[in-house]
Amino acid sequence: MKNLKLKSARAALDLxxxxxxxxxxxxxxxxxxxxxxxxxxxxNLCRAICKVLGKTLDELFWEDE
Amino acid sequence: xxxxxxxxxxxxxxxxxxxLCVFAAAAWTMSHAERxxxxxxxxxxxxxxxxxxxxxxxxxxxxxxxxxEGQYHLTLLGLPEGVKEASKVKTSDMGFVTTALLLxxxxxxxxxxxxxxxxxxxxxxxxxxxxxxxxxxxxxxxAFMNFATEWLCGSRNVESWAxxxxxxxxxxxxxxxxxxxxxxxxxxxxxxxxxxxxFGILIAACVCVIxxxxxxxxxxxxxxxxxxxxxxxxxxxxxxxxxxSMMFIGxxxxxxxxxxxxxxxxxxxxxxxxxxxxxxxxxxxxxxxxYFPLNQKWLSFVVVTFFVGLINLxxxxxxxxxxxxxxxxxxxxxSLNLGCAIMLLTIGSLSLFKYLANKRQAxxxxxxxxxxx
Numbered sequence: 001m002k003n004l005k006l007k008s009a010r011a012a013l014d015l016x017x018x019x020x021x022x023x024x025x026x027x028x029x030x031x032x033x034x035x036x037x038x039x040x041x042x043x044n045l046c047r048a049i050c051k052v053l054g055k056t057l058d059e060l061f062w063e064d065e
Numbered sequence: 066x067x068x069x070x071x072x073x074x075x076x077x078x079x080x081x082x083x084x085l086c087v088f089a090a091a092a093w094t095m096s097h098a099e100r101x102x103x104x105x106x107x108x109x110x111x112x113x114x115x116x117x118x119x120x121x122x123x124x125x126x127x128x129x130x131x132x133x134e135g136q137y138h139l140t141l142l143g144l145p146e147g148v149k150e151a152s153k154v155k156t157s158d159m160g161f162v163t164t165a166l167l168l169x170x171x172x173x174x175x176x177x178x179x180x181x182x183x184x185x186x187x188x189x190x191x192x193x194x195x196x197x198x199x200x201x202x203x204x205x206x207x208a209f210m211n212f213a214t215e216w217l218c219g220s221r222n223v224e225s226w227a228x229x230x231x232x233x234x235x236x237x238x239x240x241x242x243x244x245x246x247x248x249x250x251x252x253x254x255x256x257x258x259x260x261x262x263x264f265g266i267l268i269a270a271c272v273c274v275i276x277x278x279x280x281x282x283x284x285x286x287x288x289x290x291x292x293x294x295x296x297x298x299x300x301x302x303x304x305x306x307x308x309x310s311m312m313f314i315g316x317x318x319x320x321x322x323x324x325x326x327x328x329x330x331x332x333x334x335x336x337x338x339x340x341x342x343x344x345x346x347x348x349x350x351x352x353x354x355x356y357f358p359l360n361q362k363w364l365s366f367v368v369v370t371f372f373v374g375l376i377n378l379x380x381x382x383x384x385x386x387x388x389x390x391x392x393x394x395x396x397x398x399x400s401l402n403l404g405c406a407i408m409l410l411t412i413g414s415l416s417l418f419k420y421l422a423n424k425r426q427a428x429x430x431x432x433x434x435x436x437x438x
Binding site for chain 2: 007008010011016017018025026027028029030032033039041042044045
């Protein structure tokens with residue numbers, strides 16, 4: 001399932017996938033895979049992404065009912 | 066202290082320690098290898114004159130005695146005066162073709178070799194007794210074929226033996242001095258040396274790992290950095306590659322042993338299995354964007370891969386031209402160059418394809434981001 005919340009949060013801060021990848025220390029393809037729902041990140045990476053985007057885990061990674 | 070342990074100094078230290086370990090272990094095992102029995106080393110010159118198709122002397126004999134039965138290593142080299150490499154000698158430089166025959170006390174052939182120049186390096190089982198190394202100097206093709214039929218091989222192969230000697234290119238008259246070098250020594254001596262090298266490498270590897278652990282106290286020297294998804298994909302790629310490699314090696318070896326299919330020697334098949342494994346692993350990683358570490362540029366790798374792949378391809382083309390790619394219905398050793406070329410060009414092409422696809426994808430994502438905003 002696509003992670004549109006992450007995509008929109010990143011776009012809201014005017015960050016490209018590469019910018020976010022550089023900030024959290026992963027490859028652009030990994031960010032792309034998370035956004036497309038092809039890869040489930042570990043809790044450590046989720047926390048790193050949340051810190052950079054200024055969001056909580058719930059806001060970015062919790063699925064709405 | 067920290068400044069002393071730079072990447073270069075640690076690498077130099079490790080290389081030095083590794084070399085030291087290899088030499089020390091090789092020297093130790095060589096000195097402890099069983100050398101009782103016989104060692105025979107000799108070098109001598111022989112001047113052969115050819116006049117009207119007759120070589121004088123027509124043969125020379127050297128003798129040595131073996132005291133202890135066992136496996137021996139025999140090296141033989143006969144080069145014309147002033148020549149240092151066998152590859153520099155042409156048949157057209159000489160007036161004769163030499164044949165070396167090693168005969169035991171009963172006059173039975175133990176080893177035979179022929180050529181211009183003469184070069185041999187083999188392992189033979191020798192029993193106690195006197196041995197004669199006889200060098201015959203041939204100037205005539207018909208006489209050589211009779212000799213080869215009797216001594217060197219069955220009549221079926223004599224034609225090809227004779228063809229390889231290029232009798233038609235021989236200089237007919239002249240005088241040539243040949244310098245011979247011959248050594249016979251127990252194989253245990255060589256085994257000791259090999260075991261020493263092997264143990265040396267093992268010890269060196271252990272010492273290097275300990276040194277790295279002590280010096281780095283972590284992962285400071287690791288140059289390749291992968292993220293968690295890449296590590297996961299690399300692990301998955303390894304599993305697929307291992308399975309494919311084992312299936313290929315197992316399948317072809319079983320077929321080869323049962324005689325169904327024998328496309329190459331078993332060693333070549335195993336090497337092919339490993340190349341296939343590497344290709345599967347690399348291709349999987351490239352396709353899942355897990356091949357290149359975060360801190361490595363793609364393009365330089367692609368260029369080097371294509372370059373080395375093309376060099377291997379050039380070797381394959383030479384083999385095809387010389388007719389050595391397939392020998393007696395089996396793939397020759399040169400076929401490994403073909404395997405390497407396919408592997409490197411596949412990895413290079415996939416990397417290039419992924420590089421371009423990623424560039425396009427990054428642009429598309431940026432456009433999507435702009436639309437979202």
